[in-house]
Amino acid sequence: MPELSVLILxxxxxxxxxxxxxxxxxxxxxTVNTIFGFPEGTTDAVVRRIKDSRADVTLIDIxxxxxxxxxxxxxxxxxxxxxxxxxxxxxxxxxxxxVNAMRAGAREYLERPTSTHLLLEALARLTSAQRKAHANxxxxxxxxVINAKGGSGATTIAVNTxxxxxxxxxxxxxxxxxxxxxxxxxxxxxxxxxxxDALHNLHRLDGTLLEGYMGRHERGLHLLAGPxxxxxxxGASAEFARLFDLLVLQYGHVVVDxxxxxxxxxxxxxxxxxxxxxxxxxxxxxxWSAQKMxxxxxxxxxxxxxxxxxxxxxxxxxxxxxxxxxxxLIWKVPNQxxxxxxxxxxxxxxxxxxxxxxxxxxxxxxxxLTPREEEETTKRKTWSLFRSA
Ligand SMILES: Nc1ncnc2c1ncn2[C@@H]1O[C@H](COP(=O)(O)OP(=O)(O)OP(=O)(O)O)[C@@H](O)[C@H]1O
Ligand SMILES: [Mg+2]
Numbered sequence: 001m002p003e004l005s006v007l008i009l010x011x012x013x014x015x016x017x018x019x020x021x022x023x024x025x026x027x028x029x030x031t032v033n034t035i036f037g038f039p040e041g042t043t044d045a046v047v048r049r050i051k052d053s054r055a056d057v058t059l060i061d062i063x064x065x066x067x068x069x070x071x072x073x074x075x076x077x078x079x080x081x082x083x084x085x086x087x088x089x090x091x092x093x094x095x096x097x098x099v100n101a102m103r104a105g106a107r108e109y110l111e112r113p114t115s116t117h118l119l120l121e122a123l124a125r126l127t128s129a130q131r132k133a134h135a136n137x138x139x140x141x142x143x144x145v146i147n148a149k150g151g152s153g154a155t156t157i158a159v160n161t162x163x164x165x166x167x168x169x170x171x172x173x174x175x176x177x178x179x180x181x182x183x184x185x186x187x188x189x190x191x192x193x194x195x196x197d198a199l200h201n202l203h204r205l206d207g208t209l210l211e212g213y214m215g216r217h218e219r220g221l222h223l224l225a226g227p228x229x230x231x232x233x234x235g236a237s238a239e240f241a242r243l244f245d246l247l248v249l250q251y252g253h254v255v256v257d258x259x260x261x262x263x264x265x266x267x268x269x270x271x272x273x274x275x276x277x278x279x280x281x282x283x284x285x286x287x288w289s290a291q292k293m294x295x296x297x298x299x300x301x302x303x304x305x306x307x308x309x310x311x312x313x314x315x316x317x318x319x320x321x322x323x324x325x326x327x328x329l330i331w332k333v334p335n336q337x338x339x340x341x342x343x344x345x346x347x348x349x350x351x352x353x354x355x356x357x358x359x360x361x362x363x364x365x366x367x368x369l370t371p372r373e374e375e376e377t378t379k380r381k382t383w384s385l386f387r388s389a
Contacts, residue, residue, distance in 0.1 A: 174254075
């Protein structure tokens with residue numbers, strides 16, 4: 001019985017007839033849909049048909065003389081249908097098309113015209129890799145921390161939540177996508193590589209190379225550092241989608257410090273996240289900004305509010321905060337300027353300060369983000385996760 005379902009996208013009449021026969025001839029895969037034409041944007045009607053196909057594999061037939069639309073379709077698919085694996089079929093005489101197809105997110109590049117034999121080999125490689133990946137790991141969870149307003153404390157919260165998750169569950173990566181990478185300073189790390197190295201080498205990135213780009217904190221937390229000069233780490237949406245695919249295979253939890261970055265990539269990263277923590281302070285401008293961010297990110301299901309430097313506003317309840325921001329409140333972090341500022345200056349985050357109220361607060365936030373995993377580990381771990389004095 002065929003194991004894999006396949007969707008075909010082509011703009012060539014002959015391939016439209018031929019490719020389903022070749023796919024079905026492999027016996028391990030079956031064509032579920034053939035679409036004539038490539039989607040041009042997320043709102044294109046074809047996108048719905050692609051999503052509805054729920055195909056394990058999508059074959060993109062790249063026409064020899066005009067590769068642009070097919071390459072853009074690969075990028076788009078990585079975003080709108082991240083669970084499908086993309087195989088590109090194209091000419092071997094055009095190296096730039098091969099590189100661009102792989103960069104855009106194709107897993108395989110097969111010679112055009114292709115054959116049942118080539119398809120069978122590629123499909124077999126995929127099923128064996130999937131079996132291995134399934135056996136070794138389940139996909140990790142991504143938590144993105146973003147500011148309602150600059151300086152609200154996103155980096156402090158991302159760094160300390162990542163360390164708290166590391167203490168609770170282990171195998172955590174912190175990814176700094178901010179326009180100036182502060183996370184390495186908070187952790188007193190000087191990594192030799194940054195996020196842009198990972199994005200530039202995406203075409204050859206695997207778990208081992210990814211780990212090589214990571215800075216390592218003594219607690220075991222890995223850091224993919226941000227830029228050391230102000231810049232926006234560029235990359236197409238598909239490149240970030242691919243990087244995050246690898247991150248969640250490698251790590252149980254991925255915390256992203258987006259700080260005050262606001263561009264289309266931020267939106268993509270939030271889309272790729274299981275949970276987005278919007279950091280605000282309890283003052284009027286911050287809460288006003290939080291409401292604006294809520295509509296910018298436009299996904300209230302995965303978005304929750306963290307009130308940093310929490311203080312009670314007389315006459316203003318927590319439910320007032322939630323209705324003003326249209327976001328549910330998940331956590332309140334106490335206002336502890338001296339401890340936090342000293343921790344940042346020394347490169348020793350406050351989570352490392354035994355039994356302090358602020359350390360407990362971050363452990364509490366990490367537990368609130370991982371309720372089911374928490375049930376399994378509390379019996380074994382609890383207070384031993386704090387460093388003894
Ligand atoms: N809970 C807290 N209590 C007191 N001070 C805090 C708290 N959290 C953060 N701060 C202070 O707020 C300042 C900004 O923190 P941080 O760098 O984490 O903010 P950010 O939102 O990442 O800033 P940016 O927008 O520049 O990326 C720091 O100096 C830190 O000391
Ligand atoms: Mg920051």
